[in-house]
Amino acid sequence: MATTPPAALAAYTPDVAAVGDSLTATALLGLVPLATFFVLLMAARRPALHSALGALLAALLVAVLGYGMPLQLGVLSATQGLAFGLFPVMLIVVSAIWFYELTVAGNRFEDLRRSFNSVGRGDLRIQAMLIAFCFGGLLEALAGFGAPVAITAAMLMALGLPRLTSAVTVLVANTAPVAFGAMAIPITTAGTLTGIPAEDLAGVIGRQSPLLALFVPQLLLFLVDGRRGLRQLWPIALVTGAVFALAQFWCSAHFAYELTDVVAALAGFGAAVIMLRFWSPTTPDDQRSRVEAEPLTGRRVSLAVLPYVLVIAVFALAKLRLGALDVPKLLGTLTLQLNWPGLYGNLLAADGSPAASAVYKLEVLGNPGTLLLLSGLLVMLIYSRAKDSDRFPMSARIGLSCAGRTLRNMRTAIATVATVLALSYVMNQSGQTLAIGTWLAATGGFFAVLSPVLGWLGTAVTGSDTSSNALFATLQQTAGKAAGIDPTLLVAANTTGGVVGKLISPQNLTIAATAVEQPGTERILLRKVAGYSVAMLAVLCVLVALQSLPVLSWMLP
Template identity: 35%
Template sequence: MHWVQNYDPFGNLAVSFFVACIPIIFFFWALAVKKMKGYVAGLLTVLVAVLVAIIVFKMPVSLAVSATVFGGFQGLWPIGWIIVTAVFLYKLTVASGHFKIIRDSIASITEDRRLQALLIAFSFGAFLEGTAGYGTPVAIAGGLLVGLGFNPFYAAGLCLIANTAPVAFGGVGIPILTSAQVANMDVMAISQMVGRQVPLLSLFVPFWLVFIMSGWKRTIEVLPAILVCGLSFSLTQFITANYLGPELPDITSAIASLVALTIFLKVWKPKTIFRFKNEKSEDGLVSGSEVTEQAATQSSNMHHSLKQIIQAWSPFILLVGIICIWGGLDSVKKALNSLTMMISVPFLDGVIDKTQPIVNESVPYEAVYKFDLLAATGTAILVACLISKYLLQLSWKKWIQTFRNTIKELTFPLIMVVSVLGFAYIENYSGMSATLGLGLASTGVAFPFVAPIIGWVGVFLTGSDTSSNALFSNLQKITGNQIGVDSTLLVAANSTGGVTAKMISPQSIAVATAATGLVGKEGSLFMFTIKHSLFFLAITALITLLQAYPLHWMIP
């Protein structure tokens, strides 16, 4: 069997575009309006997408089923594997009793929830995004915030929004490297262009996080700390992206902001300490929206030795080291990848031809499942979990019991992830994703404003800025050449626009709810993040439009 994708089944691109939107509209409706549980909404959306692919886009049933199953397996490995191991690592610190020391060590820097969010959700989360990517920062940082006493809903929402800043350079720069490869462009030029867009968001995100939590008045109270955090992060991100390349911007900027903010908080304190409404402090005080600095200081007056603090933090210190070795050392990567199995997907690999009208070329669509048992990031995290058993002095019985409980708690989130990836793959292999991209690409001189929206759609569909870039980078490049806009800007905009959708990606929401104990609340979390996602997208689209015309000098 051989099948050629048809991106305009109705012979009218506007009508085909609208029909291709039906599964996405259904998913929005299921989560936001009907507030279905995430895994239910995901499974029903897959069914709708498969029906549209078969009935409208004339995709053979066998290919539609193969593509959906292929995506589901991608949801289990490597993504589901990362979710399980990341949440497991956090739960080991709780099971061993060491998380209380972690909580106290952070409180010794500041008990203010606003500043803790900057340290954990923004800076530490960015470091995890830069080294591991996928759902690791949301899972780890979300769990940490809940353990510190954050309202679980806010912990999940804040980590999703904070993850906007580092996504473009996540996983040691993989999204940028992918876009350069797909579009056959200079990787440094794309890195520089993204480095002249994303830092503008990175500067704003810390302010927005605190504003969401506490309102305008309480945000101004900690504005000096916000500026230290945002400026140190965005400036380092700009310098690294423009002069060193795409691999290190997240790591260097995260370290810079962590160090700068920690040092700053040693010499500066807010006048009042913000806590969530009805939250109990360590001394039993119940706060409204804040307590006095004196009361907060008394509640955190718990001393632990340096040895105890290092032992408590050792799983996360170890995690960072292992991930850096796993993904940062070429010799290690080569050895681990040597055992990777590349499995051709039956009835799918090379059977479909992609023939984009704009590109005007036909190429076979590969479908190869990569099973990297040792090289996977989740396996690196599992190694950290194994060593942490000894560092935290846990018995094997307790370790295994914690793992079982983790699997049990993550069952429904994993079903959602599997269904969402099945949805993403049926969209791609049926040609519906390309129809969406082509429809948006027909906007002419206004396309620079639309370019980030294409990236946003790509990340929403796939949950990955890397996948979005693989899907749409070449489309961005060729459209730029047709309308006379520098293609470097548009390819970069695909990645920059994509980061604003990470917070509403069903995959990310599933990770966030799993890490914070909010399984079943995916619809509410989606409604919380969607307005922020659209706001950030509008900012990104405006930046791209300005850089395309009056600020053209910013393009490298």
């Protein structure tokens, strides 16, 4: 053994018929890690981190004992996935949450919340819709990971909405924005894993999720006040949903896709504010808000909105191409590209060339996490020099304190997502995902109908559209290629399907029940929202199937 070169000893090429020369047997064995994850999470009720670790161990065992992958390559695949899970995935998420925490620490978030409360001319139903949908969408864009549900549920209770109604309303509202949540990290993750440009995926998703955004505000009115609320207030719900949907469509394809939800939430809210200047709702006495918001000065409202306007400006500048000035190219000059040590050159493609997946790439300056950090620093600077900084303190010490608190609070989520990405890389690079995808492709064109279901299942179980894409994006791509369906469409469908799985995930149900001070009501909430989740999933399945055919293929970019 000592005379054999390490590279020759470790070389490995994935084989979709590694088990008994059978694609079916190989694919079924490849499903074991996913089954392990779901059984540990749902049946054994283990925490997501423990379930991911168990699935990672199962994936390594399947890779080594079943597929013949050298152990050292399996471990190296896991380390590459772990690194990607930390940078850029969790860098973006942590930066986004820190950015949000800055507004809270500086007391500006309270002004923003009160601005949403003050709109609606005292009509509880309009306020509930705008808070759950627009403000929740803004929180999903920057924070995600349950924050929109927890914060907006408490706000709806303060308005006077019943506890369980508040929980159901925010769960249903937390659908349309999810694909672009936390600075569109589900899309970024899917793009990196599959090699499909994230901008292309975002463009397709921007022709799917806006369909939900168009109708969700109407549904929220029905949840809050039944048919009466829908009959009396449908015009403002239609305007809010339509503007939100149009902003999602435009921004996902023509602007910075990472900012899609920020732009859509602000646009939808702004459209509602403008409409209420010319249109007055019919408000029954039993639907008047209990909250009488203290009037805010224009300056305080401007400073409350400033961080979100600023982050839009920073991302817009990062995308600017004007004559000889190419900012993306300039930012891309500092890019870390690393042939993963020990893996690159030993993990081989079918033609014997080094597998491209063994190359780790991190854009340092143009990364959304870096841009968010820069935006946060600018916010700190502006807030610290504001004339009312004595009432709304901000300093470097407060900013660092926020960063430290964010890291502490996110440590379990960071470890979980990084482990799920390690699992994904082992399954992808060992050939498990390739075998499953090739096997599922036998369904042919019908797979387009099933595609959103995988995303729905992944998010429903993990509580994260990012984790769902980590598990299934490459599988969708493989199945699409084998079945002759556009892989970009199917990977996008995985993301959009995950959107409607979010409202039935145990994690979200628990957050909602806790936020409305009704722990133990998760089963009640599940019964109330499951039908909406399945109905929206059915709509998406039909939409994706038609988009895969000439009937609606014109919708795709």
